[in-house]
Amino acid sequence: MAICYQAPVKPICVRPTTTFSSTPKPQSLRCNLSVPIRTLVSEPEPVLTSVKAFAPATVANLGPGFDFLGCAVDGLGDFVSLSVDPNVHPGQISIAHITGDASGKLSKNPNWNCAGIAAIEVMKMLGIRSVGLSLSLHKGLPLGSGLGSSAASAAAAAVAVNEIFGGRLRPEELVLAGLKSEERVSGYHADNVAPAIMGGFILIRNYEPLELMRLNFPAEKDLFFVLVSPDFEAPTKKMRAALPREIGMAHHVWNCSQAGALVASVLQGDLVGLGKALSSDKIVEPRRAPLIPGMEAVKKAAIEAGAFGCTISGAGPTAVAVVGSEEKGEWVGEKMVEAFWKEGNLKAVKAVKKLDRVGARLVS
Numbered sequence: 001m002a003i004c005y006q007a008p009v010k011p012i013c014v015r016p017t018t019t020f021s022s023t024p025k026p027q028s029l030r031c032n033l034s035v036p037i038r039t040l041v042s043e044p045e046p047v048l049t050s051v052k053a054f055a056p057a058t059v060a061n062l063g064p065g066f067d068f069l070g071c072a073v074d075g076l077g078d079f080v081s082l083s084v085d086p087n088v089h090p091g092q093i094s095i096a097h098i099t100g101d102a103s104g105k106l107s108k109n110p111n112w113n114c115a116g117i118a119a120i121e122v123m124k125m126l127g128i129r130s131v132g133l134s135l136s137l138h139k140g141l142p143l144g145s146g147l148g149s150s151a152a153s154a155a156a157a158a159v160a161v162n163e164i165f166g167g168r169l170r171p172e173e174l175v176l177a178g179l180k181s182e183e184r185v186s187g188y189h190a191d192n193v194a195p196a197i198m199g200g201f202i203l204i205r206n207y208e209p210l211e212l213m214r215l216n217f218p219a220e221k222d223l224f225f226v227l228v229s230p231d232f233e234a235p236t237k238k239m240r241a242a243l244p245r246e247i248g249m250a251h252h253v254w255n256c257s258q259a260g261a262l263v264a265s266v267l268q269g270d271l272v273g274l275g276k277a278l279s280s281d282k283i284v285e286p287r288r289a290p291l292i293p294g295m296e297a298v299k300k301a302a303i304e305a306g307a308f309g310c311t312i313s314g315a316g317p318t319a320v321a322v323v324g325s326e327e328k329g330e331w332v333g334e335k336m337v338e339a340f341w342k343e344g345n346l347k348a349v350k351a352v353k354k355l356d357r358v359g360a361r362l363v364s
Helices: 114-126 149-164 171-185 193-198 236-241 249-268 271-278 285-291 295-304 326-344
Strands: 002-004 013-020 050-060 069-084 093-100 133-139 201-207 210-215 224-230 246-248 309-312 319-323 348-354
Touching: 050 149, 050 193, 050 224, 069 114, 069 149, 069 193, 069 224, 069 249, 069 348, 093 114, 114 133, 114 149, 114 171, 133 149, 149 171, 149 193, 171 193, 171 210, 193 201, 193 210, 210 249, 224 326, 236 285, 246 249, 249 271, 271 309, 271 319, 285 295, 285 309, 295 309, 295 319, 295 326, 319 326, 326 348
Parallel strands: 013 210, 093 133
Antiparallel strands: 002 246, 050 069, 069 133, 069 201, 201 210, 224 319, 224 348, 309 319
């Protein structure tokens, strides 16, 4: 029996977050009814003249969680500076500067820029008609890296616009604005932009209506991600085109069980179980790994060096491994870099980072 894959459809409303905890009490629902996307009736006044926002890198899919699981990574990401600008036409955004990684490849036309698209969507939600905004983007993430580069730009811009007008929109509504940006550049999926905005581990339960679930990794436990990025670009659209149109029932059941195990491991803070599930995808990774030179050898090297598990981060080419300490992460990362060079003839850089539990936020 084969199962056909159909891309998620666009949402028309948002359900507030369901929060899961590892404690034995029943799940806590803020609201069990869907609420319409809001466009505020009265136009808010800016409460600040300028802001600077940061949004973190993200690891999407996490192995078997294709298009519905992702998490945020501390210490890497994009910055957006935003200011009220009387020289910009009211109700519009102007992109003044783009700096940092791959800045020369990005358009300053806000309708073709991830940050610009998300900013425009938030302005529409807020009903901004009488104020113009000037935006500057600093790229801390390379394009096509598998670390949610487009989502980080969108998330930082969405939060910046919302905060300059008093923070009236909920995080779930900002995710919808980010999804507009993602749809334009890489496809309609929230497993990068949701954790980029909300932080931590996020499960996308549904796209219509959009339902987001926060999975709380225990605060008292440490979790480190080893991120090894080769000098190789893997455009998301190209990597999505490599996916099978149909899957067998056996692989469907296997991946469902591994995704369930991954969620349980996150909630319990079980690094061994998390790594095992993260390494066990039988649907997406087998199609993408051969397109990234040396990836299979990198995964093997990570596990042999002591990682709990390893897979492709998002669409790649970055490989992500899970470890319990920064010291172990440095050792594992070295072995992964060596494997990329020996087996894939690719130079690579490593970073060992903790889970970002906060998500996009103002930094000034």
